Amino acid sequence: MTNFIAKNQALDSPNLKELLSVVAMLRHPEFGCPWDLKQSIKSLVPHTLEEVHEVxxxxxxxxxxxxxDELGDLLFQIVFYAQLASEEAFFNFDDVAKGLIQKLVRRHPHVFPGGEVDNFGAPQQISSDQVVVNWEKIKEEERRGRTDKEISDAGSGESVLGDVPTAVPAFERARKLQQKAASVGFDWDDPKFVLAKLREELSELEEAYSNGLEVDEARVKEELGDVLFTCVNFARHLRISSELALRSANQKFDSRFRFMENELQRLNIGFKDVSSADLNKLWNKSKQSGS
Incomplete structure (x- = not known):
């Protein structure tokens, strides 16, 4: 079963080899691209995040x-990182691919019994929930198997939260922190308790905002952070991505606001020429229109 491969996927793609060569040429000290030659692993980070968002x-x-097209741009980022690392003799693209293969096989024992690709095809009875449980157990075993130097270099110590990256978006890091804590039993038993906690945090935010004549920005920021963290926790309990939920809300606002713009343009009126009450009516109209 080791020859199985998805239809239309080339086993030995000449395009991938050429891609690696092209990126290496871009980094050629004499004939390469000045912009690409200026880049470093750290300088690429904002570009990588941008490409992920575009995907x-x-x-x-x-x-x-x-x-x-966007996946191609993201692949370029990966190949570029590998090229930069190769120049410093850290690792190369083949090392990245090899490590990924080993990780995928190791973390999918229900697909590759005994951790061997040659064993692919053996029937396995396992639920998706059990797959997640096993995945976390395997990751924990991997974490424990890391050398002291690897742990020290990563700055993770022995904490359960040690392998939660700090550079991921805040909503995603909150979810990962909560999930890790839950894996050792520190979690709410029911979403309704999280909702009650959210009400408590909202009350504290309101108190911080209305406490005296001058707003304590530091405290408001802290309480607002607690509200957002709890929102993520509530979403996690319902198996809803808080990131996707917010993206959906953004899109909804975008659509409704554009509806308002079109209505005002049709009447040849600007936003500043309309009262707040009429703008609210127009907003409600946009909601009723299904925007």
Whole structure:
């Protein structure tokens, strides 16, 4: 079963080899691209984040042609990182691919019994929930198997939260922290308790905002953070992505606001020429229109 591969996926793609060569050429000290030559692993980070967001945007728009293009841009980032690391003799693209293969096989014992690719194809009875449980157990075993130097270099110590990255978006890091804490039993038993906690945090935020004549910005910021953290926790309990929920709300606002713009343009009126009450009526009209 080791020769199984998805239809239309080349086993030995000449395009991938050429891609690696092209990126190496871009970094050629004499004939390469000045912009690419200036880049470092750290300087690429904002570009990588931008490409990830563009991939998500193409998916949400169901734009398959755009997705193919954006995935190419994201792949370029990965190959670029590997090229930079190779120049410093840290690792190369082949090392990245090899490590990924080993990790995927190791973390999917229900697909590759005994951790061997050659064992693919053996029937396994396992639920998706059990897959998640096993996945976390395997990751924990991997964490425990790391050398003291690896742990020290990563700055993770022995904490259960040690392998939660700090650079991920705040909503996602909150979810990961909560999930890790839950894995050792520190969690709410029922979403209704999280909702009660959210009401408590909202009350504290309101108190911080209305406490005296001058707003204590530091305290408001702290309480607002607690509200957002609890919102993420509530979403996690309901198995809802808080990031996707907020993206959906953003899109809804975008659509309704554009509806208002179109209505005002049709009447040849600007926002500043309309009262707050009439703007609210127009907003409600946009909601009723299904925008």
């Amino acid at each position: 998500v945007d193409a998916i949400e728009k169901n734009d398959m042609a755009g997705l193919r």
